[in-house]
Amino acid sequence: MKRRRPIHRVGDVVLLDHVVVVRKTTAVELQMTRPDRRLAQAIGRRDPLVSRVLGAHDEHIASLARVEAELRARHIPHRVVSHFGRRDAARASLVVTVGGDGTFLRASHAIDATDDSDGPPMLGINSAASSSVGYFCAAAADGFGMLLDQIAAGKIRSRGLWRLQVAINGKPIRDLALNDVLLAHQSPAETSRYVLKVGDTTQDHKSSGLWIATAAGSTAAIRSAGGKMLEVDERKLQYRARELMLWALEGDPLEGGVVDELEVISRMYTGMVYLDGGHLRQAFGFGDRVAFRLAPRPMPWVAPHELDERRQRWTDKISVAKD
Secondary structure, X not given: OOOOOOOOOOOXXXXXXXXXXXXXXXXXXXXXXXXXXXXXXXXXXXXXXXXXXXXXXXXXHHHHHHHHHHHHHOOOOEEEEOOOXXXXXXXXXXXXXXXOHHHHHHHHOOOOOOOOOOOOOEEEEEOOOOXXXXXXXXXXXXXXXXXXXXXXXXXXXXXXXXXXXXEEOOEEOOOXXXXXXXXXXXOOOOOEEEEEEXXXXXXXXXXXXXXXXXXXXXHOHHHHOOOOOOOOOOOOEEEEEOOOOHHHOOOOOOOEEEEOEEEEEEXXXXXXXXXXXXXXXXXXXXXXXEEEEEOOOOEEEOOOOOHHHHHHHHHHHHHHHHO
């Protein structure tokens, strides 16, 4: 019998009808399937160089076992997958990622909104909290059981995360970026040349590339490049040119800012947009127009209870580092 697609809108109560657990594949597990001789030797002799990798692997395996045990103890229907696609997402009432932010970001690309649903809410479990930031993660594994009980009691509603939609010559890329997009030359060592259009203003740029981030991604790479941290659910984009050649500009520099949308006209024969890191990419060429705007609907998310306090701690750390 075909499972009916669950319907969920941001702000609805989270349900446990069918949980899909998306588990990270650790570096140690990758080594088993795609062996590297030197890494294998380092692991075999427990070289200090890989001590963190080994510790994170052991912690992840224990966390995954804890997550599965909590689900079984409550007789919650679930399945565990390493590779998560749109078909999996369409059948899920809740997606639980067990890993870090990278696992959460990759899984988010399979979440599609429809006319009647924003897709299944996502709940991140930080499986190696001793070495991972886990910004999007609601808890570590030892807090998962309590979250399940709160969800079962109808006490948790989803929160919205706005994602970024990229279109090349008017054709949208299907995958949405949750964190950020980097527009650059196909070879990052080359100069990125493009015309930036913000509102009614255009400017020729030569730089190392252009970051475009969501509010949720404003604490990531764009923050390190000089951007500012936005409220996590703010309906805005932020852009920042990397190492912009200010001396080559005409007029006031469009170096960065918070906007509703923007457009780039390529002056590169081989340009590339990278979505949420390096594993999702799309090439473009000379004269192509690359547009950036928010997706029509937010993605449902089970946010950490202490999100605001966590963000404030990071803000304080950044301030201290700058001082």
